Amino acid sequence: MVRRVKVCVVGAGRAGEVHVLNLSRRIPIAELVAIVDMDLGLAKQLSEKIGGVHCYQTLSEALKNEEIEAVFITTPTFTHCPLTIEAAEAGAHVFCEKPMALSLEEADKMISVTKKNNVKLQIGFMRRFDPEIRKVKTLIMEGLVGRIVLVKSLTRGPGLPPKWALDPKTGIGMIAEVSSHDFDTIRWFMGSEAKMVYAEADALINPDFKKEYPTYHDVYVSVIRFENNGIGVVDGGCPVGYGYDARIEVLGTEGLITVGDIRGGSLLVCKSDKKAITETFPSWRDRFREGYINEAESFLKAIIEDKEPEVTGEDGRKALEMVLAAIESIRTNKPVTLPLK
Ligand SMILES: NC(=O)c1ccc[n+]([C@@H]2O[C@H](COP(=O)([O-])OP(=O)(O)OC[C@H]3O[C@@H](n4cnc5c(N)ncnc54)[C@H](O)[C@@H]3O)[C@@H](O)[C@H]2O)c1
Incomplete structure (x- = not known):
């Protein structure tokens, strides 16, 4: 049984x-x-x-x-x-x-x-349970690309998070809602703790949202320095009309690993006008189904x-700390040192 x-x-x-x-x-x-x-x-x-x-x-x-x-x-x-x-x-x-x-x-x-x-x-x-992302962690642990010096992770989605996520009383904003995963993956791949976070963000896609939510941002980049001196980059933005996009690049001293594809499958239509048509992932549900x-x-x-x-829980806390540091950096326009007080 x-x-x-x-x-x-x-x-x-x-x-x-x-x-x-x-x-x-x-x-x-x-x-x-x-x-x-x-x-x-x-x-x-x-x-x-x-x-x-x-x-x-x-x-x-x-x-x-x-x-x-x-x-x-x-x-x-x-x-x-x-x-x-x-x-x-x-x-x-x-x-x-x-x-x-x-x-x-x-x-x-x-x-x-x-x-x-x-x-x-x-x-x-x-994402830690996605078969391909998991494979990358194994390859890193086996030393396939040497010492990891840079991890870049991007997430862009076709829609906006629910309204509660944008309201500072009930959520911590787009960077937390959409990119907590990127911070966690970068930390996991780097195998080290963040010591500094700097972020740039703005409401560039929907500037009017700032009227209702003054801290609203929809395009952002965050640079993370780790204790082992490795560098991480989180890049995010929503809504993007073209689909759900999650890609990671890992640079080591002996090579490069990339994982994630804009294409949501292998379907490709090539027409006589020399244009090719393919499909993207419609949502996170499809990309991370497994x-x-x-x-x-x-x-x-x-x-x-x-x-x-x-x-x-400690992993969740570490990712949250990086996200909160990024939010603080957006607010102050300065790099933020970790651990946070
Ligand atoms: N892992 C992922 O990829 C992923 C994807 C989407 C959302 N999330 C996370 O899931 C959580 C929910 O997000 P969502 O997009 O599903 O939100 P949602 O607004 O779609 O759904 C939340 C639901 O919770 C209910 N609810 C609120 N407070 C409640 C309470 N105290 N008791 C019982 N029900 C309550 C609401 O009525 C609503 O139906 C968030 O933490 C979000 O970040 C994770």
């Missing part, structure tokens, strides 16, 4: 839907028992897509009524810390989407409450086998 972990997903929005569909259809070691959303109608709609599970408006109700071993938190950033505390204190393991929290204080609370209650905490950096499945499976395996998750 396969041991299945009883799971509840909190948040039936964009990320919640991806996790619910994977947990219910594609991960044999998962048993999805409940969906929670403060908008109960949304939870029920999603539940219907998978043949029906119990739906609740709050995590507290779900934890009271169901035997839940693990909670997937796929709600807006400002809810991550209180929901993690609630789940951990009820003895449930926590998978929490990125960015981990609004502040380092919140991230620290999440790490300590999960440790205190002896439950696992994994942060949703699914990554989302693999990260959830890895988290559930860590529970079953009582192992440390592959992406820990």
Whole structure:
């Protein structure tokens, strides 16, 4: 008999839907028992897509009524810390989407409450579970391109994050929402901690958004200096009409590795006017389809086998610290030294 972990997903929005569909259809070691959303109608709609599970408006109700071993938190950033505390204190393991929290204080609370209650905490950096990106990490560890001196990672998307992400009271802006992944991947590949971050950002695509959200930015570049003196570059921007674009370049003393392609498949149409047509990835759901499945499976395996998750709360905190340093650098127009106070 396969041991299945009883799971509840909190948040039936964009990320919640991806996790619910994977947990219910594609991960044999998962048993999805409940969906929670403060908008109960949304939870029920999603539940219907998978043949029906119990739906609740709050995590507290779900934890009271169901035997839940693990909670997937796929709600807006400002809810991550209180929901993690609630789940951990009820003895449930926590998978929490990125960015981990609004502040380092919140991230620290999440790490300590999960440790205190002896439950696992994994942060949703699914790129670490993408087969090709994973392969790059292996090649780096094998020394294939020598010592890593520069890692560049870019993410551009066709849409805008939800409004809560742009409002400083509920989110930490586009660079956190879209590029937390890039900061995490660069740190992972570099195998070192950031010591300085400098960022440039502006509202160049939708300048009018600044009227409603004064800190709004939609094009940005961030330069990171690591303790091993390696350099990282994060480049991001949304919305770009052309598709979802995530590419990484790793420069070592003995070679170069690139991963990620603008093309969403191998389809290529060549016409007699000498023009070629191909397709891009429509969204992050398509580009990282396998990554989302693999990260959830890895988290559930860590529970079953009582192992440390592959992406820990400390990893989430380090990426958050780099993002917060970039935001501070945008605000002050100066390089910011880490660790942050
Ligand atoms: N890993 C990825 O690639 C990826 C992709 C998209 C989003 N995310 C992350 O997932 C999280 C959610 O983002 P989203 O785009 O899905 O947001 P969303 O706005 O589409 O969905 C959030 C849902 O949470 C519900 N909600 C809010 N507070 C709640 C609470 N206290 N209890 C129950 N339900 C609550 C809302 O009603 C909404 O349905 C964010 O942290 C985001 O950064 C990650």
